[in-house]
Amino acid sequence: MITFFGALIFLILGYIFYSKFVERVFGINDQQPTPAYTKRDNFDFIPMPWWKGNLIQLLNIAGLGPIYGAIMGALYGPVAFIWIVIGCIFAGAVHDYFSGMLSLRNNGAQFPTIVGKYLGKFVKSGIYVISIVLMLLVAAAFTAGPAQLIAQLTPLTFTMAILIIFGYFLLVTLLPVNQIIGRFYPFFGGILLFMAISIAIALIFSDRQIPNLTLENLHPEGLPLWPLLMVTISCGAISGFHCTQSPIVACTMKKESDGRKIFYGAMITEGVLTLIWAAAGMAFFHGTIGLSEALAIGGPSYVVNEISTSLLGTLGGILAVVGVIMLPITTGDTALRSSRMILTELLSKFFNMNGKLKVLAVTLLLATPAFYMATIDYTFLWRYVGWTNQLVATVMLWTATMYLLQENKFHWITGIPALFMTAVVTNYLFYAPEGLNMDYRLSLIIGGFLTLVVLVWYINKIVKFRKLNNMGINENVA
Known part of the structure; x- marks a missing residue:
């Protein structure tokens, strides 16, 4: 259990120390009015306390991600703990903080608008399409799973369950943010915690042992660690979906100093949740082989139910059902809202x-393709969510990097994670079955070359902004 507890301690220390460093680099100003006041419309823009914002952000970015993703990532063994810690502290939480705070500084602007300001109109046009496609994929994928379970537990058919869920989606999307999301989602966030x-607690006091990271279990046979682990465990380490959700909460913030607690804090909390479920997946089934066999029986939902009912009894069964139904639904509806x-x-x-x-017309325009996609096989949808999700995360990190360069601030805190994620998405695109399905070694060569090209572009930007700053010129990169 040493690796698990060590990872947990590092996550906590990451929030205590590194989040404050990131906040200092960004530079907060509590004297500056937030969009919740300057653009208040009692619909999307309305002030809410930070603790509500934190729990809403946690629920919006989490859903079943830190559960299902962690269980699938547990197949890689204890090395998954290392990725969760490093990814969460230095990439994911930084990504979430900047996506929320840049939205706040730009009057509650959505992700594509922020991208356009710092990366240019061409990238902005592409990211409009990619981000909306990602939202629809998430809404569809997070509808199909609960609908299947509802159809199994009730007399309702799968189609009827989807219709009910989408009816709820429309209701929440068309109501002011404080009506359902502000009132009930902090409670659901509490259930997740x-x-x-x-x-x-049940796992620690059981007879099951959480494995430690050793040379023997560093790389389970048949599973290429790079870059699959970084795409499999996304929500608990870094996820592009989060930057599309952050503006929802940014429009409700009372002051800038709440950003560290809301955005960085929610991501660290999600990292802890992911760590717990990854440990449960490894320990409960006595290693990766047992977990793989359990997943073959009934997928992640079967694993969640087995762990919950065995460790927590009847309460666990109830929580498992509530979690598998409510958590993805509450993420799907905010995906549609964003x-x-x-x-x-x-x-x-x-x-x-x-x-x-007009709000209704736009919502129906988006809900229609999402409804159709929800009838497609869930696993097929999720395969395409993975790469798209990490591509969006990479773009957000580069956006934050260009902002920091423009402001003559310490850009490495986003630039290094951005370069790392560039390598992840390029390698994954060429290797993965849903990508170009190329030979692994060839994929690494092409991905490495493209990453090198981006590195050269990054260095050129550093040189350019250094010259401009030395001349006292502040130029928007776009």
Whole structure:
């Protein structure tokens, strides 16, 4: 258990120390009014306390990600703990903090608008499409899973369950953020925390041993560690989906100093949840081979149910059902909400988008393809979520890097993670079955070359901004 507890301690220390360093680099100003006040419309822009924002952010970015992703990532063994810690502290939490704070500084702007400001109009155009596609994929994938379980537990058919879930999606998307999301989602966030903590305590006091990282289990046979682990465990380490959700909460913040607790804090909490579920997956089934056999029986939902009911009894069974149904639904609806906000922001440049009927029209426009995709096989959808998700994360990190370069601040805190994630997504694109499905070694060569090209671009930007700063010129990179 030493590796597990060591990872847990490092996550906590990461929040205590590194989050404050990141906050100092960004430079907060509590005297500056936030969009929750300057653009208050009692719909998307409305002030809420930081603790609500933290739990809402946690629920929005989590869903079943830190559970299902952690269980799948546990197949790689204890090395997954290392990726969760390093990815979460130095990449994921930094990514989430900058996505939220840059939205705050830009009047609650959505992710594509922020990208356009710092990376240019060309990248902005592409990211509009990619981010909306990602939102629809997430909404669809996080609908299909709960609908299947509802159909198994009730007289409702799969189609009827999907219709009910999408009806709920429309309701939440069309209501002010403080009506359902602000009132009930902190409670569901609490359930997510309670479930994981209960599992952790029961696991520690059981006879099952959480494996430590050793040379023997560093690389399980048949599973290429790079870059698959970094895509399999995304929500608990770094996930591009988060930067599409951060503006929702950024529009409700009362002051800038709340950002560290909300964005960085929620990501560290998700890292802890992921760590717990990865440990449970390894320990409960006595290693990666047992976990692989359990996944072959009924997938991640079967594993979650077995762990929960065995360790927590009836309470565990109830929590498992609630978790597998409610958690993805509460992420799916905010995915639809954020896609509505992104598309509305885009269309507002050409049309007057005020009025509830126009909000409804945009929501239905997005809900229709999401509803269709929800009828497609869940595992097929999730395969395409992975790479798209990490591509969006990479773009967000480069956006933050260009912001820091422009402001003459310490850009390495986002630049190094951005370069690392560039290597992840390029290698994955060429190697993965849902990508180009090329030979592994050839994929590494091509991915390495493309990463080198991006590194040269990054160095050129550093030189450019250093010259401009020395001349006292502040130039927008776009």
